[in-house]
Amino acid sequence: MSLLAPSLKADTWLAWRDRLLASPRFQRWATAFLPTRFIARRRARELFDLCAGFVYSQVLAACVRLRLFEFLAERPATVAELAPRLTLPLEATERLLEAARALRLVERREGGRYGLGVLGAALLGNPGVAAMVEHHRLLYGDLRDPVALLRGERDTELSRYWAYARRAQPDAADAAQVADYTALMSASQPLVAGEVLDAYPLRRHRCLLDLGGGDGTFAVAAAARAAQLRIVLFDLPAVAERARARFAAAGIADRATAVGGDFCRDPLPCGADVVSLVRIVHDHDDEAALCLLRAARAALAPGGTLLLAEPMAEAPGAEPVAAYFHLYLWALGQGRPRSAQRLAELLQEAGFDDVRRLRTRAPLFAGVLLATATGASRSVNYA
Secondary structure, eight states: OOOOOHHHHHHHHHHHHHHHHHOHHHHHHHHHSHHHHHHHHHHHHHHHHHHHHHHHHHHHHHHHHTTHHHHHHHOOEEHHHHHHHHTOOHHHHHHHHHHHHHTTSEEEOGGGEEEEOHHHHHHHTOHHHHHHHHHHHHHHHHTTSHHHHHHTOSOOHHHHHSTTTTOSOGGGOOHHHHHHHHHHHHHTHHHHHHHHHHHSOOTTOSEEEEETOTTSHHHHHHHHHOTTOEEEEEEOHHHHHHHHHHHHHHTOTTTEEEEEOOTTTSOOOOOOSEEEEESOGGGSOHHHHHHHHHHHHHHSOTTOEEEEEEOOBTOTTOTHHHHHHHHHHHHHTSOOOOBHHHHHHHHHHTTEEEEEEEOOSOTTTOEEEEEEEOSSOOOOOOO
């Protein structure tokens, strides 16, 4: 009987596995042996995708920037018809179309024409994805030297873009400084809002405090789902001003209002029986995230509900989320992706219990946690 500790046994086995997988001789054998052939080819494809992923992203970026999907949605077209619309030479147009076809963004049709592929059509139906692709120009610039980025050797485009990141007084940001980021979040919010509201309908609640709610995209979607719901949105003053205009345009100004402030310094409006945090917590480091969650707890009476929604690390089917957000948020200068378990720990530390995870149809975009406020309320009336 072996006396090795379980962890040492595992390390020994994994070291043997790693040597085997790294062996060119084993790799050749595995691709030829029928029972392992499929697995070996899949692993080779996965490794190639990791090596070529940046090229894939640039093919997509070119398609979005040149509005290729919009042109093909009008009607399928030949290379000669598309070249002048894309303002590209004929050969470059063909190269882009063939690269996009390999990625299932476009597909060949009869008569030498190209039409939308399954992924191109899906992207066209989600304008928030195209907005993020455009936005990624900043991220790609920051990632041109990933080692320098990780060592913190230079300022990043993303941290400058998000004007109120790392500020001593983020509520001092003016309308121009918050406009681009707020618009980006708004463009990508409808899909997330639908996932969250399908997972947790708000019909049983009377008042929602949407904390960090941006220009009100989620709040407007919530109001449309629950006619009885009153809404209070809290965000930076310049962002709250945009939300007021959004509420007026949506015709819900009689039951939705927006309050400006800084959640770490200003008391939140009280009286809500549910607080929502939609794609907010992962933008903050642990200390600021705890401050945010404690502020939410202070705004709720005992028994009140917290609704937390964001992409979560380690979610089944959404594992790439962690790889993406670890580097994106590092370039941003703050925040980190967290697992549901880690978020539950922060919630409990902030004064919540009965943390439950709700199922969503698209965990890649959003996971949802529900938590209940415990103990005596520390709410402060907001004048």
